[in-house]
Amino acid sequence: MNRKIKFILLIVLFFFSCKSKKLNYIDYYNKVYAIDSTLRVNKDTLATIKQYKKLFEKYPPSQNERIEEYENYIKYSDHYNKNFGGHKGLDKLITQVAPYWKYKREDSAFFKLYKKYGIDSIAVEEKVNQWKKGLNKTLVDSFSIAFERDQYNERTGPLVEINDRKNTNLLLWTFKNYGFPSKQKIGLTGNDDRFMPMGLLLNHMAGSQKFEYFKVKLLEYVKSGECTPREYIDMVDKHQYINHLETIYGIFIHYSTPDFSSSDSARINKNRKAIGFPSLKQSSKITKDFQKKMKQKHSSHS
Structure with missing residues (x-):
């Protein structure tokens, strides 16, 4: 094999290795x-x-x-x-x-x-x-039921634990068979105009016995772009909150009045960056600007 052919093969291999890199x-x-x-x-x-x-x-x-x-x-x-x-x-x-x-x-x-x-x-x-x-009809049907189940009786009474367990099993089955149920697979509105924000369902997995599995698995989906960082950190910090553990991402605070020391803020901001989420200060700015934009939009329609 002459040098020219070897060189071309190396270029081709390099190209495909770059394309195949996730x-x-x-x-x-x-x-x-x-x-x-x-x-x-x-x-x-x-x-x-x-x-x-x-x-x-x-x-x-x-x-x-x-x-x-x-x-x-x-x-x-x-x-x-x-x-x-x-x-x-x-x-x-x-x-x-x-x-x-x-x-x-x-x-x-x-x-x-x-x-x-x-x-x-x-x-x-x-x-x-x-x-x-083009949405996945099987998943749309399944998660329409799951979200109705999730909000049954405003999440009060003995059925909450049972319903969360059913939804845990649905998520495990979905991950195995279809991957993450992203907006591009199930949309945001299901059957009978059922609102289906996946972050809400995942938030209620914070107390699941499968939490540690979700914590690892969902990180893979954040990296693939299917699960948003917000959906992930809401679940993780909710787990920290209900178990009286130290916050990791500083989610369960009011953005405008974060009660953190400078060292706490530095730690939280570092954790946020590692998952692709903005700092406490930038989050506050984005939230305020978004709320201002929504207020202006609603006032223009009134």
């Missing part, structure tokens, strides 16, 4: 929060577009509900006439916002963006319906 979405989330933080400070939208473009070239986009990174990337790019992928980019955005469509369809600016690229509201609705048809 992406770690903890790194993705940390980059998103870093970009968002820089934007808030520097107000440099063009630099933000470049940073997001580089990020989305490596990672299939996600859509943090309070950052909306992929949607903002497209809106910023459109405003400055930068290429965001055209119709392909807009189709990707549909899959990201589709779980929230019940609320998103009220956003007239969203439809205006699509209309600008020759996609009317009827076509947008059809794309969302196509996405819905």
